[in-house]
Amino acid sequence: MEKILVGLKRVVDYNVRVRVKSDGSGVDTDGVKMSINPFDEIALEEALRIRERGEAKEVIVVSIGTSEAQQQLRTGLAMGADRAILVESTTAVDPLTSAKMFLKLIEKENPDLVILGKQAIDNDNIQTGQMLAALWGRPQATFASELVFDGNRAKVTREVDIGLETIEIDLPAVITADLRLNEPRYVKLPDIMKAKKKPLEQISAADLAVATVNALVESAYEPPQQRQKGIMVSDVPELVAALKDKGLV
Amino acid sequence: MLIEKLKSIVGVEGWVDEPAVLESHLTEWRGAYRGKTPLMVVPRTTSEVSELVRACAAERTAIVPQGGNTGLCGGAIPDSSNTQILLSLARLNRIRSVSPDDYSLVAEAGCVLADVQSQAREINRLFALSLAAEGSCQIGGNISTNAGGTNVLRFGTAREQVLGLEVVLADGSIWDGIRSLRKDTAGYDLKQLFIGAEGTLGIITAASLRLFPLPRDLHTAIIAVASPGDAVALLSDLRSQLSDQIQAFELISDRALRFVMRHIAGVRAPFAENHPWYVLIEGSVPGGQKGFDTVLMNTMDRGLALNAIVAGSLREADEFWRLRHSISEAQKSEGASLKHDVSVPVGRIGDFIRSAESAVQKVLADARVVAFGHVGDGNVHFNISQPKSQSLEQFGGYAAALSDAVYSVTLAFNGSISAEHGIGKAKRELLRKVRGETELSLMRAVKQALDPANIMNPGKVL
Ligand SMILES: Cc1cc2nc3c(=O)[nH]c(=O)nc-3n(C[C@H](O)[C@H](O)[C@H](O)COP(=O)(O)OP(=O)(O)OC[C@H]3O[C@@H](n4cnc5c(N)ncnc54)[C@H](O)[C@@H]3O)c2cc1C
Numbered sequence: 001m002e003k004i005l006v007g008l009k010r011v012v013d014y015n016v017r018v019r020v021k022s023d024g025s026g027v028d029t030d031g032v033k034m035s036i037n038p039f040d041e042i043a044l045e046e047a048l049r050i051r052e053r054g055e056a057k058e059v060i061v062v063s064i065g066t067s068e069a070q071q072q073l074r075t076g077l078a079m080g081a082d083r084a085i086l087v088e089s090t091t092a093v094d095p096l097t098s099a100k101m102f103l104k105l106i107e108k109e110n111p112d113l114v115i116l117g118k119q120a121i122d123n124d125n126i127q128t129g130q131m132l133a134a135l136w137g138r139p140q141a142t143f144a145s146e147l148v149f150d151g152n153r154a155k156v157t158r159e160v161d162i163g164l165e166t167i168e169i170d171l172p173a174v175i176t177a178d179l180r181l182n183e184p185r186y187v188k189l190p191d192i193m194k195a196k197k198k199p200l201e202q203i204s205a206a207d208l209a210v211a212t213v214n215a216l217v218e219s220a221y222e223p224p225q226q227r228q229k230g231i232m233v234s235d236v237p238e239l240v241a242a243l244k245d246k247g248l249v
Numbered sequence: 250m251l252i253e254k255l256k257s258i259v260g261v262e263g264w265v266d267e268p269a270v271l272e273s274h275l276t277e278w279r280g281a282y283r284g285k286t287p288l289m290v291v292p293r294t295t296s297e298v299s300e301l302v303r304a305c306a307a308e309r310t311a312i313v314p315q316g317g318n319t320g321l322c323g324g325a326i327p328d329s330s331n332t333q334i335l336l337s338l339a340r341l342n343r344i345r346s347v348s349p350d351d352y353s354l355v356a357e358a359g360c361v362l363a364d365v366q367s368q369a370r371e372i373n374r375l376f377a378l379s380l381a382a383e384g385s386c387q388i389g390g391n392i393s394t395n396a397g398g399t400n401v402l403r404f405g406t407a408r409e410q411v412l413g414l415e416v417v418l419a420d421g422s423i424w425d426g427i428r429s430l431r432k433d434t435a436g437y438d439l440k441q442l443f444i445g446a447e448g449t450l451g452i453i454t455a456a457s458l459r460l461f462p463l464p465r466d467l468h469t470a471i472i473a474v475a476s477p478g479d480a481v482a483l484l485s486d487l488r489s490q491l492s493d494q495i496q497a498f499e500l501i502s503d504r505a506l507r508f509v510m511r512h513i514a515g516v517r518a519p520f521a522e523n524h525p526w527y528v529l530i531e532g533s534v535p536g537g538q539k540g541f542d543t544v545l546m547n548t549m550d551r552g553l554a555l556n557a558i559v560a561g562s563l564r565e566a567d568e569f570w571r572l573r574h575s576i577s578e579a580q581k582s583e584g585a586s587l588k589h590d591v592s593v594p595v596g597r598i599g600d601f602i603r604s605a606e607s608a609v610q611k612v613l614a615d616a617r618v619v620a621f622g623h624v625g626d627g628n629v630h631f632n633i634s635q636p637k638s639q640s641l642e643q644f645g646g647y648a649a650a651l652s653d654a655v656y657s658v659t660l661a662f663n664g665s666i667s668a669e670h671g672i673g674k675a676k677r678e679l680l681r682k683v684r685g686e687t688e689l690s691l692m693r694a695v696k697q698a699l700d701p702a703n704i705m706n707p708g709k710v711l
Contacts, residue, residue, distance in 0.1 A: 015563035017370075031465040035562040071538060075561050186519060186565065189470070189549060189557035192542050 001056040001112040001149070001171070004047040005105065007098075008061050008076050009037040010069040011122040024220045027122075036072045039117025041079075043177040045184040046147060047115050048080045055149050058082045060109060064093050064101055070200065077195035078187045084198070089205035094216040095127035102128070103135050104208045111172065113154075118143050118176040129176035139169035145180040251308045252288050255334065258300045263340070265289045274318060274335060275326060279581075282323035282674060285331040286313075293340045295357075295415060295423060295454040302452065303421025305334055311704045312336050314448040316390025317361065319382040321588065322673025324394070324447045324709050333707075338389050341454060344368050352460040353412055353429040358389025358453045365458065374460035377404035381574040389453045395445030397669030399573075402625035403496035404461065406669070407444065413457035414440040419450075419700040429457045442695060447671050448706040450699045464496065464533040468541040469566035472548075473524035473555040477624070478599025480528050483553045484625055485596075487530070490544050497531040498625030499573050500598075505621045508579040508634075509572055516572055519558050528624070529573050531566075576621055576630075584635035586619070587648055591659045592668035595627040601662045605631055608654040613647045615639065628668040631655055656683075672710045680710070 012018055013033040021028045036044075047059045061076035063069040064087040073084040087101055106114065119126040133140030141156035145164065148155040149171075158165045159178045233239045243249045256264050265271060266288050275284050292298045305312050311333040315325040327333035342359035349372045356365050362383040369376035378391060380398030390396075392414070396407045404410070413428035426440055443450055474480045477500060484498050503525050510518055519527070534541040541559070548554045560566035580586045593601045602620050609616050615636035622630040633651055635644040656666050660683060672680050681689065689711075696703075696711055 013563045015567065031463075033467075033563055038562070038564070041561070183517070186558040187561050189542065189545055189559055192559065193546050 001050070003058045003060060003109060003111040003113075004050060004056050005102075005109060005111040005114045006040070006044045006047045006059060006061050006076070006081065007102065007114075007116040007128070008040045008044065008063045008069075008072050009117070009120045009122075010034050010063060010065050010072045011037045011120055014038050014121055020221045020223045024222060026218075026221055034068070034071070036075060037117050037120045037122070039119060039121070039177050039179070041117075041184045042179065042181050043115040043117050043175075044076055044079060044081060045182045046144075046177060047113075048185075049182065050113075050147070050149070051080075056112070060085065060111070062087065062102070062105060064089055064098055064205070066090060067202075070202075073200055074192070074195055075187060077198045077200070078192040079185060080191070082198065084200040086200065086202045087205055087208060088202055092218075093205070095125045096131055096215060097210060097212050098128045099131035099135055100210040101205065101208050102132050104210060106132075106136060113171055114174045116174065116176050118178050129174050133174040136172075136174065139173040140175070141167055141169050141173065142176040143178040144175050145178050147175065147181070251304060251310060254304050255288060255290055255301055258304065259290050259292050259297055263291050263293065263297070265291065271335075274315060274337065277323050277326050278319055278321065282326045283329070284313075284327035284333070285329050286327045286333055286335040287331055289315075289335040289337055291337045291340050295341070295417065298336070298341070298417045298452055298454050299421050299423050301334075301336065301421075302417050302419065305704060306420050306702065309702050309704060310334060311707050312452070313706050314338065314389070314393070314452045316358070316387035316393070317382065317385040318390075319386040320390060320394055320447075320673060321590070321670045322447075322667075322675040324671060324673030324706070325390070326674070328708055336452065338387060338452075338454075341389075342387075345455065347372055348429065349374060351429050352462075353457055354460060355427055355429075355455060355457045356388050357455045358387060358392075360388045362386050362388055362391055369460050370463070373463055375463045376410070376458060377461055378407055378410050381577065388456060388458070392444050392453055392456055393447050394671045395669070397623060397626065397628060399497045399499060399623055401623060401628070401669075402498055403493065408441070410459050411440060411444055411456055412459050414443055414453055415455040416443050416451040416453055419702065419705050423454075424451075427455060427457045442699070445671065447673060447710050449696060449710050450705060452705070466533045466535075466537050467496075467531060467566075468534055468538060469529070469531045469560040469569055470541075470545060470557050471519045471569050471572075472528050472530060472545070472557040473520060474526045474528060474553070475524075475555060476599060477526060477602045477620075479553055480526060480624060481596060481598050483528065483548055486548055486551075486553060487532070487544065490547070491532055491534055494534060495530060495532040495625065497529065497623075499529040499622065500624035500629070501527045501529065501573060501576070501621045502619060503527070504617065505576045505579075505619050506572065508583055508619065509575045512579040512582040513571075513575040516568070516575065519569070519572070520556060522556075524555055529569055573621075576619070580619055580632060580634060583617075584637075585641055585644055586635065587633040587651055589631040589633075589652065589655045589659075589666075590668050590670040591629055591631055591655065591664050591666060592627045593629070593659060593662040593664035595625070597662050598624055598627065598629060601658065601664070602629065602631070604662075605655050605658040608658050609633060609651055612650045612654050616647075616651060623669075627664075674709060677708075677710065 013035040019028045059081045061081040062085045116129045143159045146157035313327045338359035341357045345355040347354040391407045416424045617634040619632040
């Protein structure tokens with residue numbers, strides 16, 4: 001393989017307790033720790049391992065987002081990616097638009113493989129990889145937990161509801177990474193410094209000339225309802241009475 | 250008689266005398282102390298505590314207060330006479346109020362530390378006390394031992410987090426000193442007496458606690474260094490570069506890390522290669538991640554640090570902390586360990602560790618020193634693990650001489666024989682040796698004034 005393209009989305013850190021803004025216009029990100037979407041980090045780790053095994057030559061990380069996403073791209077470069085592309089967009093981008101933007105980059109870069117996270121933990125759409133494969137007209141292997149390459153083919157173990165499924169696909173293709181694919185490496189400080197010298201190209205979303213559909217309209221955000229405290233009942237009749245009382249049976 | 254009276258004060262759900270249930274309350278965390286009690290009472294309110302103490306005072310019966318029983322000096326364990334009443338604060342565990350603008354909250358003594366922290370986080374505030382036992386120790390226990398932990402460097406010990414206290418005194422009366430004032434010079438500052446008193450002067454039932462703004466832009470890293478001396482130099486340098494925004498600075502020896510890798514499931518080595526020492530640092534740095542990286546790189550360029558890894562996510566930061574917090578647990582699996590919780594002036598930590606190590610080796614050449622701790626505030630846990638070549642009994646034969654060696658070096662460095670764990674039962678003799686007569690008689694006078702009948706946790710501290 002020549003090139004692997006990896007998507008890195010900037011999201012609110014997985015360990016942060018997310019809060020909805022008081023006016024319901026979105027999620028409060030002021031002073032909140034932002035990180036690489038964990039599944040994207042796994043995608044990148046896999047791409048790096050493929051390259052380190054000598055099965056690929058170049059790993060390119062791509063982020064679509066605000067200019068602050070440069071930070072996540074720099075982390076990706078410090079982990080070992082060769083170069084980075086930021087598609088700068090000041091507004092939120094829905095999965096279909098992201099997929100179209102990736103497609104434009106694919107047309108330009110001609111990668112042999114695109115690895116994305118199986119989902120981004122902010123909106124949990126689980127759509128971008130699938131849409132991209134369809135638009136590109138290439139095979140997809142989602143929820144990957146193991147990858148083996150043989151020339152122009154990839155054998156992918158997928159995590160599915162009933163267990164594991166192994167499929168073979170032709171490259172180029174889109175693969176999305178699941179949790180068990182690998183454990184991403186720690187970033188060493190000297191590598192962070194070296195990463196500063198690696199190329200980071202910035203393109204504005206408008207330059208990609210992707211027609212945005214805006215099929216997705218965000219109307220309001222609200223926190224999930226607090227779980228009610230449970231009560232203990234001593235026997236079935238009491239349970240039935242309690243359910244009746246709440247109008248549930 | 251008394252037992253029946255105590256039972257009636259707390260009601261059927263408020264006492265325990267079943268040996269199987271009492272077991273965990275009568276053994277210290279490491280199993281070093283065991284005690285007996287005819288009854289454990291578990292009051293729900295301050296007035297119940299007051300009535301219990303009044304009843305015991307009338308009979309001159311001793312009371313041992315107990316929090317989470319994570320203390321390491323045997324302070325919360327009754328003696329073996331089977332006459333001391335154990336008083337658990339576990340059910341006195343409500344948060345009475347939170348005031349975001351006052352940066353304070355009022356918690357009852359039995360609140361678990363981790364719950365106090367999360368209550369503060371709910372209102373976007375930080376309760377700064379943090380230690381490895383935070384999932385089970387209680388705020389009353391923390392205050393009674395003047396606990397330290399990992400954030401002392403920036404936020405101080407438990408003492409600095411206390412704005413006011415409610416205490417049940419030795420005669421059963423209640424002192425309501427719950428205030429949230431930063432400035433209050435009206436008379437003696439009595440709360441200070443109860444902080445770190447290990448239950449020997451009264452029972453803390455509630456506390457008004459100080460909160461801080463949640464630190465923004467908190468970054469975590471593990472830095473490899475050549476020696477503890479270099480760690481101290483690194484700390485000094487970072488403190489001045491970052492105008493004191495370092496909140497944790499934990500030293501970990503290579504041996505301590507290897508113990509963790511060997512015995513704790515699900516951890517991974519920070520570096521592919523071994524280094525002699527590591528520090529775990531956490532700080533909030535203006536300029537975000539970039540600022541933090543640049544400052545660290547600066548120290549590497551000047552040779553203070555050998556290598557460093559930076560947490561890219563909070564999950565990685567948690568992994569780093571897990572390494573540090575697992576040391577005590579890992580040490581358990583390496584056989585017996587002699588623990589010394591000492592402090593010395595920060596600037597002398599490097600020399601101290603070197604001197605103490607060689608003093609220990611003179612006593613027992615195979616002794617495995619496991620040094621780690623909150624070095625940012627001068628605190629070293631200078632532990633000695635049983636040599637592989639020795640049986641537990643053989644090692645036990647050296648214990649006194651080994652501890653003597655560590656404590657004499659500590660005193661020679663103007664240090665303290667108890668940095669943050671207190672005196673309890675474990676260090677009573679030692680306290681008498683290291684404090685002068687003037688200081689000891691002052692301590693006795695305080696005890697006499699507050700607890701003339703000597704019923705509050707007798708046999709501890711003094
Ligand atoms: C894994 C581990 C790590 C630890 N790390 C640290 C650390 O980093 N820093 C540190 O300082 N300590 C540390 N400790 C020690 C311990 O957690 C602290 O001393 C803690 O503050 C004790 O709280 P507790 O609720 O468990 O108190 P207990 O152990 O129940 O009691 C401690 C003493 O306080 C008295 N007491 C308890 N509650 C009250 C009350 N309400 N009123 C009056 N007296 C009371 C008891 O009688 C006893 O003398 C650690 C312990 C463990 C097991």
